[in-house]
Amino acid sequence: MSGQPEGSLAASFRRLIAATGPISLAHYMAEANARYYGSRDPFGTGGDFVTAPEISQMFGELVGLWLADMWHRAGQPVPVHYVELGPGRGTLARDALRAMARAGLAPQVHLVEGSPSLREIQREAVPQAQWHHDLSTLPSDGPILLAANEFLDALPVRQLVKTPGGWRERMVAVDESGAFVCLAGTSPMDSALPEELRDAAQGTLVETCPAAAAVVQEVAGRLAAQGGAALFIDYGHAAPRTGSTLQAVRAHQKVDPFADPGEADLTAHVDFATLAPVAQAHGAQWLGTTGQGPWLTALGMDARAAALTRAAPHLAGEIEAARHRLVAEEEMGDLFKVMGLAASGWPQGAGF
Numbered sequence: 361m362s363g364q365p366e367g368s369l370a371a372s373f374r375r376l377i378a379a380t381g382p383i384s385l386a387h388y389m390a391e392a393n394a395r396y397y398g399s400r401d402p403f404g405t406g407g408d409f410v411t412a413p414e415i416s417q418m419f420g421e422l423v424g425l426w427l428a429d430m431w432h433r434a435g436q437p438v439p440v441h442y443v444e445l446g447p448g449r450g451t452l453a454r455d456a457l458r459a460m461a462r463a464g465l466a467p468q469v470h471l472v473e474g475s476p477s478l479r480e481i482q483r484e485a486v487p488q489a490q491w492h493h494d495l496s497t498l499p500s501d502g503p504i505l506l507a508a509n510e511f512l513d514a515l516p517v518r519q520l521v522k523t524p525g526g527w528r529e530r531m532v533a534v535d536e537s538g539a540f541v542c543l544a545g546t547s548p549m550d551s552a553l554p555e556e557l558r559d560a561a562q563g564t565l566v567e568t569c570p571a572a573a574a575v576v577q578e579v580a581g582r583l584a585a586q587g588g589a590a591l592f593i594d595y596g597h598a599a600p601r602t603g604s605t606l607q608a609v610r611a612h613q614k615v616d617p618f619a620d621p622g623e624a625d626l627t628a629h630v631d632f633a634t635l636a637p638v639a640q641a642h643g644a645q646w647l648g649t650t651g652q653g654p655w656l657t658a659l660g661m662d663a664r665a666a667a668l669t670r671a672a673p674h675l676a677g678e679i680e681a682a683r684h685r686l687v688a689e690e691e692m693g694d695l696f697k698v699m700g701l702a703a704s705g706w707p708q709g710a711g712f
């Protein structure tokens with residue numbers, strides 16, 4: 361368990377915990393993902409996981425068309441900015457911008473990306489882009505058309521657990537064998553919970569993602585001040601729930617999130633039920649939250665697949681397999697959700 365090399369994140373977490381005591385799960389997850397994304401290209405069949413834009417160009421094209429449709433119906437304001445959060449390999453941005461250009465929209469391009477190695481890959485796909493570490497440096501001189509696919513799920517979650525002594529934060533400690541283990545912290549956390557959960561049964565676990573709420577709050581504030589529309593696409597739930605959804609994926613397999621920090625992708629379900637009211641409270645219109653499958657189908661995925669197949673009949677099988685993977689209920693169609701936001705006064709979005 362403690363066989364990781366000296367420069368590994370595991371070794372530095374062990375030193376930190378030995379010196380200062382257990383760290384919060386949110387601290388563990390934030391550092392593990394910063395190390396993970398900062399040091400590799402995790403996408404594709406040879407990597408750790410595959411995302412929707414990497415499955416088919418149809419995904420990015422339909423996102424681009426949705427944003428272009430909003431912009432047209434809002435009166436084609438300029439200047440206008442395409443903003444993407446956590447763009448991965450830049451595939452979604454490239455496909456969306458191509459579809460936008462066909463629809464007469466040529467926005468400035470702003471990519472929010474923390475990983476230096478992924479920025480280099482993005483530069484090849486979208487050379488005209490400007491990069492940002494976070495949303496604070498985005499321009500404020502015109503509407504934003506924003507997309508974020510599998511971004512919020514990578515942000516650190518906090519977990520609170522009901523113990524006999526009340527609510528406590530879940531912390532990460534090290535046991536005698538050197539393995540990372542979760543335990544309940546010592547500080548009372550009861551005041552951090554909504555009234556209706558105070559008396560929950562012992563062992564109840566509540567997961568929250570303050571970082572995701574902060575991102576949605578900032579996007580909503582910009583929509584209110586600058587105009588525009590936003591799509592957040594992620595796996596998650598549209599109704600409130602309890603229990604841990606933290607998971608780790610490496611080489612397309614689920615692995616133990618505590619086995620080798622920084623070497624696997626850590627994610628948690630996005631709590632869309634909480635994020636919609638956050639957006640509304642900060643001045644944005646919530647257009648709806650729906651399944652990725654119905655949304656893509658409503659936007660014309662079947663017609664796009666048919667057109668691609670006519671242009672390349674020898675790829676018919678691949679195109680149909682990709683379409684099925686993105687929309688089928690038992691694949692990504694239901695687990696993945698699309699949340700649409702817009703400035704007040706902007707039109708209702710297609711597909712919601």
Ligand code: SAH
Pocket residue numbers: 393397398403411412413414445446447448449452472473474475478493508509510511514515
């Ligand atoms: N949207 C892409 C990639 C999803 S993976 C796709 O669908 O293929 C998550 C992305 O978010 C990566 O690009 C990762 O480097 C970035 N990311 C994760 N946490 C971040 C943070 N705190 N700040 C900025 N970027 C972050």
